[in-house]
Amino acid sequence: MVEERRLAVLRAIVEDYVSTEEPVGSKALVERHGLGVSPATVRNDMAQLEEEGLIHQPHTSAGRIPTDKGYRVFVDRLAGVKPMSSAEKRAISTFLEGAVDVDDTVRRSVRLLSQLTHHVAVVQYPILSNSTVRHVEVVAMTPRRLLVVLILSNGRVEQRLVEVDRDLDDDAVADLRTQVNRAVVGERLTAAADGLAALRAASGEGRDAGPDRGLEPGAATTDAAGVTADVVGVLVDALADHAADQRVVVAGTANLARFGEGIDTVLRPMLEALEEQVVLLKLLGEATTGGGVTVRIGAEGPLEELSGTSVVTTGYGVGPDALATLGIVGPTRMDYPGTMAAVRAVARYMSRILDENG
Incomplete structure (x- = not known):
């Protein structure tokens, strides 16, 4: 019970910090989330979470914010990728089904993904050899x-x-x-x-x-x-022809301004990385199958200079094998459930369209 309550406190801290971009205090947690315990109990739980390295206090007398380790526990304990609403599904379907060929599908997908998540979207072209x-x-x-x-x-x-x-x-x-x-x-x-x-x-x-x-x-x-x-x-x-095609397209670089605090240390290496196809392919990683979504948080990513970011990716394609990968790059302070849902949804629609048009 104590462990579950602490996880609930961690979940509430992550959700509030993503929403407000402000350190979260115990009193605010009790008021917003109905945790059913006193602020003193929540403070004790927060102290334990801090000792475990899941949250930290950025300033004296301030509330707490999640660490990369805390985000990882939060993501790993998600019950599943939340479903998108019917309206969101219709919007995705309508937008992507207007594509006339593979090139148009990729261009529409990367633009749509950046709009849905408000992050930088990256889509790899279908790999011919796969x-x-x-x-x-x-x-x-x-x-x-x-x-x-x-x-x-x-x-x-x-x-x-x-x-x-x-x-x-x-x-x-x-x-x-x-x-x-x-x-x-x-x-x-x-x-x-x-x-x-x-x-x-x-x-x-x-x-x-x-x-x-x-x-x-x-x-x-x-x-x-x-x-x-x-x-x-x-x-x-x-x-x-095109057997070695490893093209990657990017959209939503203007969303980098959403990094807020720490943008100066993240923006320059991020912009440099987005100009390199090899770096982007490494960032996307290997395509996954079966609808699985991969989340790499902070230093878990392949590039040290982008340790202030998180990368959410999945594979898309026809049948059991993924043809290529798509995903987003954004700050570690992101709406992980919503972002994971958007990435998976766009990949599924791309796979369906490629199957129907093939």
Whole structure:
């Protein structure tokens, strides 16, 4: 009972400090939170919490504020990520469903996340190497020109043209489409490339062609094996495109002004970090799956110069595997339940949109 009461006192201190940005006293806690005990008892509990390093007194005769350790206990003891309201869900859905492609989805998501949390939002583009091949379409534009469309699970669509020097009938195109899809559908990109290599070898490619055969529109082919080799070459090229794409977009840097006290020591390194893609990727960390939200508080983060911040992240994607990560960076004095809910909600909507548009 005593332990639970002290946790309730810690929770009340965190909530009040996040709300007011002022150190919290025992009398105010009793009045605002109905703890059911006297101010003297609350003072004793606060003394114990301070001894445990969960709160501290910034000034003599002042109230208490949470430490990073206190925030960590608060976050770890949350019953769960609070659900967003129906109005908030509708707003997210309406805003994101207006996106026309992956780029637009990412741009809308990072802007929305910064608006919902009032922090700096960071969204990583879907990583191509983490995605799988959903479908390959081969369409005869003319008897001697094929359009090859590669559709990935992250919503990206790549299109290539292949020129051939003989007419292809519908049966030949359908057979080619079947061969290619059998080799790559459902496979991650590395495995898909291996499947294409096997298909190319089976087609007899290489007997009279150089290593770059078929990678450019207009490559000449003289038989069915050559057509297969050219289409495979184009697909290999498409798979390689953007495979090392590690782009990250940022929104809401103006929210840094909300840091309040200590902004001078946080703002400059924060702005410098936001300019470095490698730093941002490290800040986001590894993508998580299953809707889990990762919270790193203060010095728990990967960058010493940003030890005055907290980072809340989660993964997004289609199926059980996360394609990439999104999250926010803000002061340790933040509304953790609300921020975690917003991060998770935006990730879920992004995943759903990528799935529907894929």
